[in-house]
Amino acid sequence: MVRLEEIVAFLNSTFNVEDAEDFSNAFNGLQLANDGCVHRVMGAVDANPASIELAINNKADLLCVHHGLYWNGVQPMVGSVYDLFRKAMEANLAIYSLHLPLDSHPKWGHNTSIAHRLGLKESGYFCNYFQQNCGILCEGSGETTETLGQRIKDLFPCGHQALLYGPRQLSKIGIVSGSGGQDLLDEMVKCHIDTLITGEIRYSALSFAQLHHLNIFACGHYATECFGVRNLLTLVSEQFSLPCEFLDFEGVSL
Ligand SMILES: [Fe+2]
DSSP states (O other): OEEHHHHHHHHHHHTTGGGOOOOTTTOOEEEEOOSSEESOEEEEEEOSHHHHHHHHHTTOSEEEEEEOTTTTOSOOSOHHHHHHHHHHHHTTOEEEEOSHHHHHOTTTSHHHHHHHHTTOOEEEEEEEETTEEEEEEEEOTTOBHHHHHHHHHHHOTTOOEEEEOSOSBOSEEEEEEEEEOHHHHHHHHHTTOOEEEEEEEOTHHHHHHHHHTOEEEEOOHHHHTSHHHHHHHHHHHHHHOOOEEEOOOTTOOO
16 A cells, blocks of 8 residues: 555646646646545546446546546536546546646656657757647658658557658658647648647648648547556656556557
8 A cells, every 4th residue: 555645746746737738628647536545546648437436336536647637627626527536536436637748748747658669760849838848740751651651550440540741751750649739730831740640730731731742640638548547657666566567448549
């Protein structure tokens, strides 16, 4: 058994939670306490009914997530919202969340993990949100849309969308996990990035990519944000010798 407060202190320190700015509903850190004891840890991308139920069924007393409980803002604690909290509290399940610190961490974050697994060499950062480097720049180093596309296909078996309107020979690659909105596309042009690897894109990205001669690989919001959670679980497992397991909702391609 490990005290919940020890794990929280370790994660807060490792991911620099105290100084991390974020979206107002992100609430990085411990979001729901339990009785203070942890025997089994699970991780998931989202603190949603499916992951909370699975964590409870697997007898976890701590669930670590990327998207926490409060994204929809202040809500009356009634109906399905009440049921979700009641289930977690009756099962003594604590919930800990890391949003931007898990995108941007230079060693354990989603983006650096994607770069590493795709064999890309990091050369810098872009896309600074809330004082955090939410995008990683990589050198093209001889990559083509075909060579990179094949490795993306292997890394994201649930599939990806490729908008290939940029150069075949890649010179500057950007990686941003999760959601790639218009801000990100504007930043891509500003930073002379010819190829973007991200999670989800809007329909408007199609015309934008054609207009500005860009390559965009959209690999799924969920799929691009599993990596940091898996890393977090490895860290907790090594630090505290606790059983840790990632709850993978295979087949989610959103
Ligand atoms: Fe996300």
